[in-house]
Amino acid sequence: MSDQPFQPSSAPVPPPPSCQEPPPLELVTEKLAFGGQAIARLDRFVYFVDDALPGETVRAVVYKRKKNFAFARAVEILKASPDRVPPTCPWMGRCGGCALRHCAPAAQLRLKRDILVEALHALPAAQALVAPVVPSPHTDDYRNKMVYSFGETLDGELRLGLHRRGSYIHILPADDCLLQSAASREIVRRTVALANRLHIGAFHEIKKTAGLRTLMVREARHTGQRLVELLATADFPGLAEAFSAEMQGLADTVYVSIDHNIRGTPTASDRRLIRGPGYLVETLGGLRFRVGPDTFFQSNTEQAEALFRAVAEEAVRDGSIPAVALDLFTGTGPIALRLASASPATRVYGVESWAPSVEAARLNAAENHIANVSFQVADVNRALPPGLPSHADLVVVDPPRPGLSNAAIDWILRMTPADILYVSCNPSTLARDLATIAAKAPAYVPLAVRPFDLFPHTYHLETLVHLRLVPFS
Ligand SMILES: C[S@@+](CC[C@H](N)C(=O)[O-])C[C@H]1O[C@@H](n2cnc3c(N)ncnc32)[C@H](O)[C@@H]1O
Numbered sequence: 436m437s438d439q440p441f442q443p444s445s446a447p448v449p450p451p452p453s454c455q456e457p458p459p460l461e462l463v464t465e466k467l468a469f470g471g472q473a474i475a476r477l478d479r480f481v482y483f484v485d486d487a488l489p490g491e492t493v494r495a496v497v498y499k500r501k502k503n504f505a506f507a508r509a510v511e512i513l514k515a516s517p518d519r520v521p522p523t524c525p526w527m528g529r530c531g532g533c534a535l536r537h538c539a540p541a542a543q544l545r546l547k548r549d550i551l552v553e554a555l556h557a558l559p560a561a562q563a564l565v566a567p568v569v570p571s572p573h574t575d576d577y578r579n580k581m582v583y584s585f586g587e588t589l590d591g592e593l594r595l596g597l598h599r600r601g602s603y604i605h606i607l608p609a610d611d612c613l614l615q616s617a618a619s620r621e622i623v624r625r626t627v628a629l630a631n632r633l634h635i636g637a638f639h640e641i642k643k644t645a646g647l648r649t650l651m652v653r654e655a656r657h658t659g660q661r662l663v664e665l666l667a668t669a670d671f672p673g674l675a676e677a678f679s680a681e682m683q684g685l686a687d688t689v690y691v692s693i694d695h696n697i698r699g700t701p702t703a704s705d706r707r708l709i710r711g712p713g714y715l716v717e718t719l720g721g722l723r724f725r726v727g728p729d730t731f732f733q734s735n736t737e738q739a740e741a742l743f744r745a746v747a748e749e750a751v752r753d754g755s756i757p758a759v760a761l762d763l764f765t766g767t768g769p770i771a772l773r774l775a776s777a778s779p780a781t782r783v784y785g786v787e788s789w790a791p792s793v794e795a796a797r798l799n800a801a802e803n804h805i806a807n808v809s810f811q812v813a814d815v816n817r818a819l820p821p822g823l824p825s826h827a828d829l830v831v832v833d834p835p836r837p838g839l840s841n842a843a844i845d846w847i848l849r850m851t852p853a854d855i856l857y858v859s860c861n862p863s864t865l866a867r868d869l870a871t872i873a874a875k876a877p878a879y880v881p882l883a884v885r886p887f888d889l890f891p892h893t894y895h896l897e898t899l900v901h902l903r904l905v906p907f908s
Pocket residue numbers: 731732733763764765766767768769770786787788789792813814815816833834835860
């Protein structure tokens with residue numbers, strides 16, 4: 436593998452000479468796209484430029500061309516943005532993890548807000564309400580979950596880390612990745628050393644030779660508990676015992692699981708608990724949560740607390756206490772449990788399609804002695820799930836990136852909730868869904884649009900939107 440650490444912009448990286456490769460273009464960038472690339476226009480053609488920032492002049496090499504636009508990579512910064520900072524990670528520009536590490540943290544927040552404002556261009560009332568982005572308390576060492584992949588260099592060196600940008604086989608080492616804690620970095624180092632000692636190599640994604648596939652590290656930031664899962668495509672004798680011993684003092688729960696799904700994405704098809712309770716316990720907003728190896732839990736614990744605090748505030752805005760509240764896409768129930776514990780008079784229903792998360796949500800309710808909540812497994816994007824009431828006062832939705840289906844929007848609107856809280860991780864689908872709601876039910880007006888940065892140095896952004904039903908007089 437020929438990956439060399441990224442050279443800062445003061446040391447331009449010329450593209451390798453090739454008879455097929457077009458010469459670099461000089462581009463002037465305008466704004467940031469959701470995806471982390473800077474957008475430039477030349478001869479009425481649009482370029483999405485990696486490693487550039489808005490307001491820069493760069494020399495860029497095109498690596499993918501479509502009919503009306505192309506993807507390019509900045510190889511030399513001719514005029515730098517005042518927001519440009521030296522990247523603190525040696526793999527910047529190579530790693531698929533951070534797209535904005537060359538941008539000052541305060542400017543990242545401004546640029547993310549610009550993306551949200553632009554996404555809402557067809558909804559002027561919502562656009563006018565966009566608040567400043569709430570910064571994450573920490574811009575490094577903020578992730579409570581990492582899944583690292585194994586790979587090997589051409590000369591056989593074992594690697595454990597993150598995928599090289601755009602590649603599913605090339606792995607960059609993660610023992611110095613700044614998004615994770617020092618303990619997580621130590622777990623990576625020890626796992627690589629152990630695999631080398633035991634002469635166990637990486638699973639090869641193309642040749643399908645047996646080996647190690649992924650390592651998951653989950654950490655409870657408030658209780659200090661850690662859960663690790665080593666995933667291999669075969670049962671290597673002695674590996675489980677040796678890995679468990681290596682993780683003494685570093686992880687409370689250890690899984691060494693087998694993945695029989697070698698043609699698909701990594702999956703623990705035969706999950707084997709080697710040591711510990713099998714889950715970790717984290718606290719959030721004063722409540723206790725069980726987090727297992729395969730349950731969703733927000734990756735930035737401290738910032739998730741800020742987001743859920745805002746959800747709870749909006750839920751009782753102007754003193755209204757909902758009698759019936761739905762938490763759709765509830766996961767392990769952090770929003771539902773918070774709403775239920777804040778107001779014993781509120782009956783809360785959580786809906787989630789992943790059964791293990793619903794099971795964890797029920798356990799979380801019991802463990803926190805919260806009785807005014809129930810959880811059920813259902814696909815929100817289909818029809819109204821059976822067992823839900825026909826009316827709700829408050830509906831909270833927190834969908835994954837594709838947002839809401841039209842069917843979901845229809846059945847939610849038929850419930851005529853007084854308030855809808857939309858927690859979004861994708862400004863484009865948020866804007867699309869708000870426009871659909873506005874077209875189907877114009878009596879819903881936005882009261883607040885509050886963005887939160889849960890993933891510093893990446894392009895991701897979470898947004899909380901409050902819609903209220905204001906009947907026409
Ligand atoms: C962004 S997470 C939010 C989870 C939770 N609100 C939290 O903050 O921890 C989205 C959740 O929606 C679930 N999900 C995805 N598609 C779904 C669907 N069609 N119906 C119900 N739940 C779904 C996922 O399993 C995941 O737990």
